[in-house]
Structure formats: structure tokens, C-alpha cells
Amino acid sequence: MGFNQSKADPSLFTKGYGSEFLALLIYVDDILVASPNLSLIQELKTHLDNAFKIKDLGTLGFFLGIEAHLDSSGLNLCQRKYTLDILSDSGFLDCKPVSTPMVPGHHLDKDNGTPLSDAGSYKRLVGRLLYLTATRPEITYVVQQLSQFVDAPTNEHFTAAHRILRYINKAPGQGIFYPKGDHLQLKVFSDSDWATCSTTRKSITGFCVFLGSALISWRSKKQATVSRSSSEAEYRALAATVCEVQWLTYLLKDLQVDLSRPAAVFCDNKSAVAIAENHVFHERTKHIEIDCHIVREKVTQGLIKLLSIPSSSQVADGFTKALPTSMFNLFVSKLGVQDLHAPAYRGVLEDNVNKEEKGEKGNKLNSLYVNQL
Incomplete structure (x- = not known):
């Protein structure tokens, strides 16, 4: 039918321009179609039905366990039913809620606690929580920490996982909100927590990407190598963030979103920003891998604009460490999440x-x- 497969996402197929634009997203046998022209959608459904006998589920409501609610203000995505299923299967439906998914300052270690006799239950729970981060970005850091111990979990790791269940029980319908009529510019926050792993002394990379005021991408991940300074750790986090921005730029181009201005990348480490903008190698940076210097290249090309911000304004802080209640609530509010199922x-x-x-x-x-x- 003349569709073009996206190089950024092989599951995405696009066709046409402007009012004739049609996007098709495929995951195995689940298909999501979007277009400003309903007749194009109907034509596509007829063609697919003649070839495969599809089941038309109508307007978007559920997709891969994610609930979608569209109204005049925008789109809300949540996993309320999926969350309630996790709580029910784990016996935490009637548990006492907590205000944060992890105790502030608590660090998990592989040697803490007693090994579990049934490691499978821990692995299944962490796997389900990983998918829940698709609409609950605020638990990303804690789930990333728990994922490191699936090979040999202990009772302390299981207790930490249970705290997440108590947290999501507080608002099982919470999800991400995408407002209509937003200004489409990429705003990116990059952060790291230096040498946070007590075993390997590796740092944590955390970033979040906003399209306008809508959160579209986020990550919390341990870095592959040990950094000699906090500036190096921040610079490595910037490199991972810039790669994500480049990928999103390609994806948005396939969706015909024109980004007229460079992505604004905010970092709270002035030394890392200086390293990225300094084109002369010196003693402090010659040991850093060449691929990290992609940041310099993208600054020169105009893809990103590096901006320094104070640590108090760093949105990505919650993706690198466990925050106290007041700071965590501020972090969640900045992510643009909401709970449509909360009492009015x-x-x-x-x-x-x-x-x-x-x-x-x-x-x-x-x-x-x-x-x-």
C-alpha cells in the first residue's frame, strides 16, 4: 500500500503527508493506527481485513495492557488494571500505602540478607514492575536497582520490591498525561550519581526527555565503566542522553514533527558542560573513550544546546537516587503524571x-x- 518502514523503529510504518498522513504501529498481532483522516483509517482496515480477517476494536482504549483516555485536553496513558493485577497476585491489595517507592538513603547490596529459596517469584515480580515503568516513570530508579539482583535475590531485595507494591497501591491509576496544543520542542535533563554502586563503584545515568511539556523518554541505568570523577560520570551520562536525543529526532521526523530549534539539554555539572564544549583534548579527558565525545559533535552540528542549571532544578535527579518524600513529590509533579481514577x-x-x-x-x-x- 506504499508504506515506508521507519529506520528508527522497525515496528512503525508511515505513509503520506499533512492531512493524508497515516501511521501504523505493529507489535506481533496488535496494531495501532493513527491519522487525521478517518477515511484513510477505514480504507486501511478494509485492506487488512481482506488479507488477514482482523478484529476491529474501534477507538483506542487498550493497547498492550496500557489504558488510553483521550479527551479535549489531551491523552492519558496508565496501567491501572495491570497494576491491580500485580497487587492482587502479590496479596498487596489491602496493604498500607507509602509515600515513596524506596527508603531515602537505602542502598541495596548483593550480600545483604538471606538468599531466597524461591527466586522465581522475585524474578516474576521484577519483570512485571519493569513493564509498569512504561507509564510510571517515578519507579524507574528503584526497579533498575532491583533488576541487578535477579540472579541471586535475598529477602532484603524482596522487601524492597514489596515497598514498590505499597507505593503503587497508593494510586494504581496514575499515568502519564500528554496535553494537546503543546509547543513541540525537545527539553532534556541529564544527571548522574557518581560511584553509587558500593560493589563496583560504577555511576548511575539518569535522563528524561520532554516534547513540550510531555514526558516521552526516560532512563535509569548503571554505567558500563568506572568514572574517575563526578564530571566524567556526568559527561558519560550526557553521551547516553545525546544518543537518545538523536534517535528521537529521527523518530519524530518519521512522524512529520519538525523540530525547528536544537534540543535544550540541561546539566547541573558545569565541568561536564565545559568538557563537551571544549574541542581541545587535555589531561583530564584523554582517558575517556572516543564515543563519549559524540556530545561535542552534536553541539557543533546544532542538534543540542547545552545549558547549565542548579541541582535544585534538575528534574532527572529522581532517576539516579532515592529521594526523601518532599523532594520525591516535587520530582513526580515535574514529570507530568496524573491519576484519572482519583476521586474528583x-x-x-x-x-x-x-x-x-x-x-x-x-x-x-x-x-x-x-x-x-
Whole structure:
């Protein structure tokens, strides 16, 4: 039918331009179609049905266990049913919720605790939590930490995994929100936690990428080599981040999203920014692998613009370490997540207002509630 397969994502097929644009995303036998022209979608479905006898599920509601809710304000993606299934299978539906997925300052080690007699249950739980990070970015760091011990888990690792269950039980319907009419520019935050692994002394890379105000990519991963300084660790994190930005640029181009300005990459380490912008090799950088200097190349090409920010404004901080409650709540708020299944405030507030008489107290309350809403 004239579709072109994306080089950035082999599962994506595109065709046409503008109002005639058609995108097709395939995962085994699950297919997602998007287009501004409904007649093109219907034509494609008819063609596929004649060839394969497909089942038309209508407007997007579920895809690969992810729930999609589209309205006039934007798109919300969550995994509420998947989350409740995890909690039910683990016996944590009625557990006491906690405010953070990991105790601040707690570091997991392979030698801590007693080895589990049934390691399979731990592996299955971590595997399910890994897929949950598709719509719950705030648990990415903790799940990354737990994933390091699937070969020989202990009771302490299992206890840490149970804390995540207690956290997601607090708001099982929480997911990512993509607002409509947003300005399409890439804003990227890159961070690292130097030598955080007590066993290998390797650092953690964390980054998050926003298209406008919508979070579209994030990662928390241990670096492959040991860094000699925090600046080197930050520079390696920048290299991984820039590679992700380059890939996203190719993908967005296939989706006909024109990025007119360079991606703004924010880093809270001035030395790492200086290394990236300095084209002269010197004693402090000659031991760093050549592939890390892709940052310099992309700065020169105009793909990214490096900007230094204070650590207090670093959004990616929650992808490199466990944060205390106040900082964690601020981190979650910056990610643009929301819970569509949470009880609406309006009904509760209106009930309170109705209980008041039409006196001065009731008028003040009503004015306050309207301003909050």
C-alpha cells in the first residue's frame, strides 16, 4: 500500500503527508493506527481485513495492557488494571500505602540478607514492575536497582520490591498525561550519581526527555565503566542522553514533527558542560573513550544546546537516587503524571458547600473552592 518502514523503529510504518498522513504501529498481532483522516483509517482496515480477517476494536482504549483516555485536553496513558493485577497476585491489595517507592538513603547490596529459596517469584515480580515503568516513570530508579539482583535475590531485595507494591497501591491509576496544543520542542535533563554502586563503584545515568511539556523518554541505568570523577560520570551520562536525543529526532521526523530549534539539554555539572564544549583534548579527558565525545559533535552540528542549571532544578535527579518524600513529590509533579481514577474534588467540595447556610461563612468557603478549582 506504499508504506515506508521507519529506520528508527522497525515496528512503525508511515505513509503520506499533512492531512493524508497515516501511521501504523505493529507489535506481533496488535496494531495501532493513527491519522487525521478517518477515511484513510477505514480504507486501511478494509485492506487488512481482506488479507488477514482482523478484529476491529474501534477507538483506542487498550493497547498492550496500557489504558488510553483521550479527551479535549489531551491523552492519558496508565496501567491501572495491570497494576491491580500485580497487587492482587502479590496479596498487596489491602496493604498500607507509602509515600515513596524506596527508603531515602537505602542502598541495596548483593550480600545483604538471606538468599531466597524461591527466586522465581522475585524474578516474576521484577519483570512485571519493569513493564509498569512504561507509564510510571517515578519507579524507574528503584526497579533498575532491583533488576541487578535477579540472579541471586535475598529477602532484603524482596522487601524492597514489596515497598514498590505499597507505593503503587497508593494510586494504581496514575499515568502519564500528554496535553494537546503543546509547543513541540525537545527539553532534556541529564544527571548522574557518581560511584553509587558500593560493589563496583560504577555511576548511575539518569535522563528524561520532554516534547513540550510531555514526558516521552526516560532512563535509569548503571554505567558500563568506572568514572574517575563526578564530571566524567556526568559527561558519560550526557553521551547516553545525546544518543537518545538523536534517535528521537529521527523518530519524530518519521512522524512529520519538525523540530525547528536544537534540543535544550540541561546539566547541573558545569565541568561536564565545559568538557563537551571544549574541542581541545587535555589531561583530564584523554582517558575517556572516543564515543563519549559524540556530545561535542552534536553541539557543533546544532542538534543540542547545552545549558547549565542548579541541582535544585534538575528534574532527572529522581532517576539516579532515592529521594526523601518532599523532594520525591516535587520530582513526580515535574514529570507530568496524573491519576484519572482519583476521586474528583468537585463532588466533595460541593457537598461541603451545600451543608453551609447562605451566610457569610458559606460565601467565603464557596469563593475559596471556586478559586481552587
